[in-house]
Amino acid sequence: MSETPRLDEVFGPARSERPLGQVMEGSLSTGLKVRLDPGFTLERMAVGRYVVILGRQTGITFFGLITDIALEASDPGLIHRPPQADDRLSLDVYLGEVAYGTLHVSPMLMLEADQDQPRPIKTIPTHFSHVYEASAQDVARVFGEEDETHFFVGTPLDMEAVQVNLDLGRFVERSSGVFGKTGTGKSFITRTILAGIVQSGLASTLIFDMHNDYGWSVKDESGRAYKGLRQLFQDGRVSVITLDENTSRARGSKIDGRLTIGYEDLEPEDVEMLASLLGLTDVQTQALYFLHRRLGVDWISRLMSESGEEDELQEMIDSGRIVAGTLGAIRRKFESFFPRMGFLVPGSANQSVDDVFQRLSMGTSVVLEFGNYGNTLAAYVLVANYLTRRIHARYVHLKNLAAGQKAEEPRPLVIVIEEAHKFLDPQVAGHTIFGTIARELRKYNVTLLIVDQRPSGIEDEVMSQVGTRVTCLLDNDADIRAVFSGVSGAGALREVLARLDTRQQALILGHAVPMPVVVRTRDYDQDFYASITGVAAGSASAGESLFGE
Amino acid sequence: MPETTGPIGRITRCSTQSFSGAVHPSALSRPAFGAFCQAEDTAGEIKVIGVIYDLRIEDDPLARQMAALEDLPAEQLADAQKNRQAPVEFSALTVGYEQGDRIIYALPPRPPLTLSPVFLLSGQDLLRFTGEASFARLILASPNLPSEQLLAAALRSAIAARPEGDRDRYQLLAGRTVARLLAGDLPRLENVLGALR
Numbered sequence: 001m002s003e004t005p006r007l008d009e010v011f012g013p014a015r016s017e018r019p020l021g022q023v024m025e026g027s028l029s030t031g032l033k034v035r036l037d038p039g040f041t042l043e044r045m046a047v048g049r050y051v052v053i054l055g056r057q058t059g060i061t062f063f064g065l066i067t068d069i070a071l072e073a074s075d076p077g078l079i080h081r082p083p084q085a086d087d088r089l090s091l092d093v094y095l096g097e098v099a100y101g102t103l104h105v106s107p108m109l110m111l112e113a114d115q116d117q118p119r120p121i122k123t124i125p126t127h128f129s130h131v132y133e134a135s136a137q138d139v140a141r142v143f144g145e146e147d148e149t150h151f152f153v154g155t156p157l158d159m160e161a162v163q164v165n166l167d168l169g170r171f172v173e174r175s176s177g178v179f180g181k182t183g184t185g186k187s188f189i190t191r192t193i194l195a196g197i198v199q200s201g202l203a204s205t206l207i208f209d210m211h212n213d214y215g216w217s218v219k220d221e222s223g224r225a226y227k228g229l230r231q232l233f234q235d236g237r238v239s240v241i242t243l244d245e246n247t248s249r250a251r252g253s254k255i256d257g258r259l260t261i262g263y264e265d266l267e268p269e270d271v272e273m274l275a276s277l278l279g280l281t282d283v284q285t286q287a288l289y290f291l292h293r294r295l296g297v298d299w300i301s302r303l304m305s306e307s308g309e310e311d312e313l314q315e316m317i318d319s320g321r322i323v324a325g326t327l328g329a330i331r332r333k334f335e336s337f338f339p340r341m342g343f344l345v346p347g348s349a350n351q352s353v354d355d356v357f358q359r360l361s362m363g364t365s366v367v368l369e370f371g372n373y374g375n376t377l378a379a380y381v382l383v384a385n386y387l388t389r390r391i392h393a394r395y396v397h398l399k400n401l402a403a404g405q406k407a408e409e410p411r412p413l414v415i416v417i418e419e420a421h422k423f424l425d426p427q428v429a430g431h432t433i434f435g436t437i438a439r440e441l442r443k444y445n446v447t448l449l450i451v452d453q454r455p456s457g458i459e460d461e462v463m464s465q466v467g468t469r470v471t472c473l474l475d476n477d478a479d480i481r482a483v484f485s486g487v488s489g490a491g492a493l494r495e496v497l498a499r500l501d502t503r504q505q506a507l508i509l510g511h512a513v514p515m516p517v518v519v520r521t522r523d524y525d526q527d528f529y530a531s532i533t534g535v536a537a538g539s540a541s542a543g544e545s546l547f548g549e
Numbered sequence: 550m551p552e553t554t555g556p557i558g559r560i561t562r563c564s565t566q567s568f569s570g571a572v573h574p575s576a577l578s579r580p581a582f583g584a585f586c587q588a589e590d591t592a593g594e595i596k597v598i599g600v601i602y603d604l605r606i607e608d609d610p611l612a613r614q615m616a617a618l619e620d621l622p623a624e625q626l627a628d629a630q631k632n633r634q635a636p637v638e639f640s641a642l643t644v645g646y647e648q649g650d651r652i653i654y655a656l657p658p659r660p661p662l663t664l665s666p667v668f669l670l671s672g673q674d675l676l677r678f679t680g681e682a683s684f685a686r687l688i689l690a691s692p693n694l695p696s697e698q699l700l701a702a703a704l705r706s707a708i709a710a711r712p713e714g715d716r717d718r719y720q721l722l723a724g725r726t727v728a729r730l731l732a733g734d735l736p737r738l739e740n741v742l743g744a745l746r
Contacts, residue, residue: 038725074732081735090742093724098732 019130021103023053028124031067031106031492034131038096045069047496048157048507048518050134051105055125061111062125063118063134063142065516067492068104105131106492108515109142118142118514136162142514151196152531153189153508154519164508164519168196171468171512172203172414175438175448179455179483180472183221185503187213188524189470190416190451194229195532198237198365203412205365205449206356206391208384210374210418215240215367216253226524229367230254232532239364241356243343243383244371259356259368261386262349263338264297273385273423273432277378278333287326294321300338301346303331341379353390360391360413377422384417389433391415392446399444412445420450421457438462455482467511473500556666558639560588563660565643566691568599570667572637580604580639583702585670585678587647588661595648597661598670598678599641600703602694606637641667642691642699644684654683671710679707682723689730689737697737700727701744720745 020040026032032053036042047069053062073079078099083090107125109118118141139162146152150165171193178193180186191214197203207214207229215238216228229238230253239256242248248255268288271278275285292299294316302313316322338344359366368387373379391413401407415437417423423434437448439461455463456478464486471483480497484490487509493516497507500518509516522528557580558572568588572580580586580601587598615621615629629635646657661667670678678684688700704723708716724742731738 075735077735081739087742087746089720089724089746090739092721093728093742097725097728098735098738 019132020051021131023105023125023127023129023131024102025127026105026124028107028121031104032064032124034103034105036101036103038100040101042069042071042101045101045103046157047499050139050156051103052132052134052138053105053107053125053129054132056129057126059113060123060125061118062107062121062129063109063111063138063515064105064107064131065493065496065518066103067106068495070102070104071099072102073099103131104492104495106516111141143517149200149202151193151200152522153192153196154506154521157505157518157520160520164513164517166193166196166468166508167512168200168202172197172412172447173442174467174511175450175465176414176468176470176510176512177420177450177452177455177463177466177483178470178472179450179452179474179479180506181474181502182453183502184472184500185506185521186451186453186472187211187218188226188504189472189506189521190214190449191226191229192522192524192528193470194365194416194449195232195528197414198229198233199532201237201363203414203447204360204363205414205416206360206387207365207367207416208380208387208418209367209369209416210380212247212251212253212369212371212374214416215369216248216251227529228253229365230256232529233365237364238367239359240367240369242369242371243373243379244369247371248369253369255369257355258343259352259383259387260343260345260349261352261383262345262347263300264346264348265350265353266300266344266386268292269389270382270386273381274337274378276427277381278337280330280333284326284330284333287322287330290322291327291330297348300334304335304338337378341373341376341382343373343379343383353387356387357391357394361411363411377419380419381422384423385433388415388437392433392437392444395444395446410445412442412447414447414449416449416451418451420448420452421454424450424458424462426459435459435462438465453479455479458482460485468508468513469510471497471507471509472505473502474498556668557586558667559664560661560667561638561663563588563663565656565658565660567602567640567642568597568661568667569638569640572604572639574634574637577637579669581702581706583699583706585644585675585703585706586639586641586667587670587674588665588667590646590657590659591662592659595646595657595659597643597646597657598684599643600684600688600699601639601641602699603640604637605640606635609635639667642688642694644687644703645678647678652678654681654686656687675707675710679710679723682707682726685723685727686730689727697740698744701741704741704745 019037021034021036024033024035045066047066049066051064051066053064055062075098083094107121110121111118136159139156139159143164144150146163146165149169151168152163153166154164156162156164178186178190194205197205209215214228215230217225218228219225230240240253241257241259242255243259245258271288272285295302317324317327356366370380395410398407398410402409423432434448437446463482469483474480474497480494484493496518504521505518506521507516507518557576558570560568560570562569582601584601585598586601587596589596643656645652645654685700689696708720711719727741728738
């Protein structure tokens with residue numbers, strides 16, 4: 001056995017001896033321009049790949065990400081006097097000398113000789129420092145090992161042997177987001193991360209599952225079925241609660257409960273979020289508070305009562321407290337919406353909130369399946385808002401008790417909402433529970449996991465509080481800008497984001513990763529199931545337990 | 550000793566930047582524009598290497614009179630061209646020097662000695678000196694010379710000195726060296742490459 005393979009076995013393959021190029025100019029804020037060595041083919045470079053830069057003067061190792069690739073010429077006149085297509089000599093001579101490639105590298109971390117762990121950069125390598133392709137060992141060193149709190153979410157581009165491990169402790173510590181166009185795999189990535197959170201036990205999750213993607217089996221465009229969280233965790237760590245029992249049963253979902261909301265439990269604040277969806281004007285929205293105050297807890301039932309005009313309502317109109325037209329419009333809009341929602345029941349059904357809260361407190365994650373109601377955005381907004389307001393209030397209460405040492409700290413909770421821009425748009429984010437949670441950070445142990453295809457619709461302040469951003473392909477400029485709001489050096493990363501593959505690739509940056517990384521996300525397949533359930537993928541008994549209850 | 554079949558002539562005028570001399574009548578067909586040549590300095594410690602950039606024959610009254618004749622007898626023409634001592638002069642631009650085992654692509658500390666014999670560089674000496682095309686820098690930096698044409702001619706002679714199978718590689722290597730030097734001056738680079746093809 002030769003010496004080199006033996007060393008490779010111990011230390012991994014050595015970094016290529018030949019540098020990709022040299023640092024030519026740049027700054028800490030804008031990144032570095034690297035002139036590509038003519039020996040390397042520009043067409044083999046790719047944004048999102050890692051490089052290592054050896055500081056010429058200090059020997060500090062810098063880790064960076066290729067964020068742009070460009071063609072440059074030493075003489076601006078080249079565009080006017082290009083070599084003839086059949087002039088082989090000139091073409092070969094010009095390439096690399098007169099016409100050359102440059103890489104834009106965003107330095108992210110630096111590692112001094114006497115340190116074990118890289119840390120965020122405070123300086124940049126000097127002119128002519130050599131830039132190398134990062135080896136698998138370099139990248140693995142940055143992202144560490146998978147353990148109880150570090151969850152394998154994918155592999156860097158072209159480095160299938162290297163795991164990118166998400167620091168789940170930090171992920172749940174602050175609100176996070178999964179963004180991407182429709183059809184880019186947001187739900188798969190979200191489900192993967194949620195599986196990691198459930199497995200780690202670091203937090204309970206409450207998932208408002210609009211499209212029935214998380215709880216039970218889900219099919220992709222080709223009709224292939226994938227397991228939901230309830231199937232992965234059959235030991236009670238995940239419960240499926242449904243709003244639409246018939247649909248859930250028709251889909252074969254195993255459900256653990258049904259959520260109903262009593263009309264008497266609804267408050268004007270719950271309905272206010274629906275103003276734009278129901279077409280309530282500002283005057284009508286304000287009138288809801290007045291009506292609730294005057295009519296009491298059964299205000300909605302009384303407003304929708306078909307047993308003729310109630311005396312009290314007539315008295316309000318007669319006394320000029322409310323305009324008949326306003327009242328009529330509210331009633332019409334209520335009647336067109338509430339009766340269609342089968343999960344709304346007369347009277348009070350507050351035990352549903354208790355049930356969900358109890359499960360979350362015990363460390364059980366709850367997937368709230370909307371069934372067919374997921375097609376009605378107003379239903380989704382109503383339920384998510386209703387439940388979150390009440391559960392958040394309980395967390396605040398518990399946290400305050402814990403501060404006074406009268407109760408234990410509430411278990412961290414991650415609330416997953418889809419179509420998040422409906423809850424967090426600049427018009428409403430300032431006064432909704434979701435805006436409040438996003439701004440509170442981890443003050444009350446409740447954070448959000450926002451899943452959205454239109455991050456530009458989310459208020460800037462909320463976006464800037466999102467700690468970890470997992471972003472699949474986005475091609476709308478406004479959405480790309482939004483994803484990077486509050487991120488230093490984001491300009492360069494925009495190019496990376498805009499060039500992701502449409503499937504199974506994501507840019508992860510922020511609180512839970514040491515540096516931005518483009519990953520090919522982990523396959524959601526039998527190996528994944530096996531790693532989550534701890535049952536070998538190939539075993540016969542595993543096959544049965546993986547696919548059925 | 551350099552691999553030549555003898556000196557092509559002797560130096561008559563020199564400086565650290567260039568040297569000129571007269572060509573022996575027996576060697577009239579050997580020096581060429583762009584050929585590498587060498588001569589030793591006054592102390593005999595360094596070999597100064599140049600590229601011939603000019604070959605000329607000065608006129609004189611007899612030559613002018615003969616040229617004016619309408620019917621110049623063939624015998625007289627042959628006598629004037631072959632037997633008469635009309636000196637052929639050459640000029641070479643210094644492009645480096647050899648000191649001990651080292652080749653240095655820069656101007657030498659001292660010029661060659663007057664009347665020193667001048668040899669054409671050939672064989673292994675030529676391959677060794679032109680192994681790098683760094684001599685191009687001094688040629689391109691020379692004012693008042695047809696530097697692009699001279700460089701192309703010098704490169705052609707360096708290419709021709711190499712085995713057939715190595716010529717393309719060397720041509721590309723040398724071309725890239727020149728491209729690096731003329732990266733900001735495309736017209737001159739085009740001139741060199743155009744003359745090299």
